[in-house]
Amino acid sequence: MPNQPEEDVKRQSVFDMGTRRGLLLALGALISCNVAAQVQQGAELLGQMASSVRALDYQGSLVYQHAGRIDTLRVFHAGGAREQERLISLNGPRNEVIRNGNNVTCIQADDSAIVYTSTSGRGLLPLVPEAATSRLDDHYTIRLAGSDRVAGYAADIVEVLPRDGFRYGYRLWLEKETRLLLRSVVTDQGKRQIEQFMFVSLDIGKTPAATDLIPRQRELLTTTAAPADEVNLRGPPAWSAHSPPAGFSMRSARRSAASEAGAQHLVYSDGLASVSVYVESMESTPDLPVTLANRGTLNIYSFSKDSWRFTVLGDVPAATVTAIAESLKANAASRPPP
Secondary structure, three states, rough: OOOHHHHHHHHHHHHHHHHHHHHHHHHHHHHHHHHHHHHHHHHHHHHHHHHHHHHEEEEEEEEEOOOOOEEEEEEEEOOOOEEEEEEEEOOOOOOOEEOOOOOOEEOOOOOOOOEEEOOOOOOOOOOOOOOOOOOOOOEEEEEEEEEEOOOEEEEEEEEHHHHHHHOEEEEEEOOOOOOOOOEEEEOOOOOOOOEEEEHHHEEEEOOOOOOHHHHHOOOHHOOOHHHHHHHOOOOOOOOOOOOOOOOOOOOOOOOEEEOOOOEEEEEEOOOOOOEEEEEOOOOOOOOOOOOOEEEEEEEEEEEEEEEEEEEEEOOOHHHHHHHHHOOOEOOHHHOOOO
């Protein structure tokens, strides 16, 4: 007759194994649910951030570390249907940038000014990633990374980490109530910091005075930028990247209204980062050798091919602009003239 205590131990052992297996399965499911919830919440926070940067009134001072230097800046922002914004340098040469809707005025230290029209919809704050427009979790790991305090405001930290070497990572501090971006750090795949900005003083909800939003050169108040001269292509583009990095697809194809046939401006995006491709005739652009230039997060790849000049640039790693540039080919359906 079997020993009863031994049988009880065996039964308890089997029960314990089943219990542990069930607990492990439940724990795995719980972790998966938590990860999925963090990804969804992180993506929602990115959308809220992009909206708050455009819609809110605020003013403050910030530090911007980039390209081996540190700049201190003052920003005034009035949100609404027609945004107004002014960014002033507080150290080094006195430069300022004023945005009134799509009109942008850049004033240099020597008082020379450049006025142009911007259709990108991007504001003047540096290192603000685009609003997420598609699923990001295939190419980024998104997670909530705790809380902090920036410029006196409580903030949630969101990490957006690249899964490959074709995109940067972001560590973003979002104000808890408004989701305004208070600090941004751009990192490479190894989490090494490339650039960052951070508010050191900030008044959220404070509407700037009218005088805070106008250039120091009052005569520029009546200057209007020339209308944007880019128009959508009527047909397929003459050129396209046939094998861009995974996740990057063409989001727009435009050209200058006065450009020659075949010239175009293409935009590729993975839903967060974007790359511009400019194609120009060699008749209007000098022939230059292949170059790869870098300034902080910005990489620029230029080359010539078949009497055309190509410039590929974006706030993405050098590998990304190189891969897109090297995969550019003429499309048979819309072949450019020789």
